[in-house]
Amino acid sequence: MKKLLVTTTLLPALAFAVSIEDYIDTNKCDQIIDRQLYKICYSYKNKGPLSGWVKLDGNNVNTSRDIKKRPRFYNEKTIPLKYRTKYKDYTGTGHLYNSTC
Numbered sequence: 001m002k003k004l005l006v007t008t009t010l011l012p013a014l015a016f017a018v019s020i021e022d023y024i025d026t027n028k029c030d031q032i033i034d035r036q037l038y039k040i041c042y043s044y045k046n047k048g049p050l051s052g053w054v055k056l057d058g059n060n061v062n063t064s065r066d067i068k069k070r071p072r073f074y075n076e077k078t079i080p081l082k083y084r085t086k087y088k089d090y091t092g093t094g095h096l097y098n099s100t101c
């Protein structure tokens with residue numbers, strides 16, 4: 001009986017395995033920026049991401065290798081220049097204000 005219960009529970013889960021496409025419509029992305037550990041669905045119209053997703057490895061979370069200081073904003077070189085967000089697009093907006101706690 002236990003085998004039957006496990007089989008009837010496990011098989012549908014495997015048959016309907018969850019993938020990123022279940023949550024993100026990649027057809028709406030003008031460009032997908034793939035950086036091995038994370039991906040970004042970028043919109044040229046919005047000059048910014050529509051969504052992003054990360055692949056986490058539990059062995060790399062909360063270790064001594066954690067980032068101590070966040071990197072400064074940088075321009076994404078793989079996006080065509082006319083659609084690229086620049087540092088000056090955020091200056092004066094409060095977006096880069098450090099005291100958000």
